Amino acid sequence: MATVSLDNVRKVYPNGHVAVAGASFDIADGDLLVLVGPSGCGKTTLLRMIAGLETVSAGTLRIGGRVVNEVAPKDRDIAMVFQNYALYPHMTVAENLGFGLRLRGMPRAEIARRVDDVARLLELGQQLDARPAALSGGQRQRVALGRAMVRQPAVFLLDEPLSNLDARLRLSMRVEIARLHRRFGTTTVYVTHDQIEAMTLGQRIVVFDRGAIQQIDTPMKLYERPANLFVAGFLGSPAMNLLRGILHAGDGLALATAGGTVRLGTSPQVDALADWHEREVILGLRPEDLRPLAADDPSAALEARLEVLEPVGNEVFLNLRHGDSALVARTPPGVACVPGEMVRLGTAVQRLHFFDPRDGTRIG
Template sequence: MASVRFDKVHKRYDNGHVAVHAADFEVADGELLVLVGPSGCGKSTLLRMIAGLESITSGTLSIDGRVVNDVAPKHRDIAMVFQNYALYPHMTVAENLAFGLKLRNMPKAQIQARIAQASQMLGLDAMLQRQPKELSGGQRQRVALGRALVREPKVFLLDEPLSNLDAKLRLTMRTEIARLHRTLGTTMIYVTHDQIEAMTLGQRIVVLRDGQIQQIDTPMALYERPANVFVAGFLGSPAMNFLRGRVGADGVFDSDAGTIALGDVARLPAGVAPGRELVLGLRPEHLQLESGADTRARIDAVLETVEPLGNEMFLNLRLGGNELVARVPPATLPEPGAALRLFFDPARLHAFDAATETRIA
């Protein structure tokens, strides 16, 4: 096992594009850290720099306390699992698992022992003599994981390994990867654009945007205390609702969408003074059809569509020019187009500065 340290790492391409801006963080020994963000945010570039597949423009990258900026990939003691599996189609599963070990001239008995251990761990025993074309997508991904596993590296790198799988298989493989991490205790760095994967897998999450780190924290800390509007809107499904405007001294929020009664202004996040321009955020699950004993804040919106999911419903609403989503238990509702009153606790509001979009602490 090993820690991985980025010390003010930049990546600039020859055309002037800066893919990574001053990345400065550490992955702890044995940690499962997730890099998440939209396409083009720099997460795969960071992973490829760890693997040695991308050069570093400036700054230092250390693995297990050793600076590896100029160290060849094969000497970094890492193993990488790719999005497209990258299996050899003419080889059996056993041969795919053994290939990297044979290149290192490992004794045959040791190779067989490692294959047997990884195969049992990943449920591949019955597939060892099959070729990749005879396997399902989930089985191929398990082989790709096994090929990394048999090397017993200091660091596992996983680059969107589940993006080619269907929803059910993604859930199964997320569980498999989490179990593997608990069993092995090896340092893992996982790249994804899927915030659900990030929230369910990561012990910590690095949220990236345009090559810059927006926030690093545990999943629930990011969800409950996002550093800015981007993080707040990126993590959570459905996404957080946002309204821009000013808070009046009378506890009324004047926005482009209209006036919203907030109730007790003193219960708003600290630092939100009357008259200040801000963005208010509210999670869909905090908009409710019934008022609680301490809830006086309300929103009157127009019901557009209902998405019934069995144990809950998503209500798609319109408030002026703003679209809102509420996540509520099953209930009898008026027809789409009808006015609907929803309630929320002002203490659940997230407040962001309108100009900088950073959280008001």
């Protein structure tokens, strides 16, 4: 196991495209860190630089305290799991698992021991003599993971390893990866564009957009206190509701939007907006922090028209329209609302988020 440290690591291609604008963070020994962001944001490029598959244009990259900018991939003591499995179709599962160890000249008895141990852990013992074509997608992914695990590397690198699986398999493999990490404690860097994977797997998350780090923190701190509009909108399903308007301080603070007035009440977040009175701000509301109220409830913060009601079993999504803005409220089953009617909504005042519309940064 080892630490991984990046100090202003950049990747600039010959055509001038900046894939990674300057990444600086540390991964502690045994941590599982997730790089998350939309397609093309630079997260896989950064992972490939850690692996040695992409050159570092500038900055310093260390693994286990050793500068590895010019070190070949085979000498970095890392193992990488790719998105497309990359299994050898003419080899059995056992041969695929042990191939890397054979290349390194490891004794046959030690290879067999490691392969058997990993196969037992990943429940592949009955498939050791099968070839990849005879395996399911989940079994192939487990073979790809096992091939990295038998190496017993200092660092695991996983590049969107679950993206080719169906929803049910992704869920089970997420649990499997988390369980294996807890058992082995190997330093792990995991790349994904799926914010649910990021939130459920990562001990810390690095949020990327257009080659730049937007925020680094634990999953819940990112969710509860996003640093900017990108993080606020990217993490969370459904995404955070955003309303743009002018702050007015009259009979209590309120936000004048194109769809009407949003009463903000009193909270530390609202009290911190004194310098923003009569200025434009963006209000953020998580779907679970919007709740429908009775038609005569005076505590309502805003009104919106219900367009679509989506029951999904243990909860219901209310898709609403407030002026030109679409809103989503997450509620328990049994809500008495009918599409087309106006719904009065209350908010969790202490959980409001405010952003500067000029640069998207968090206010307060």
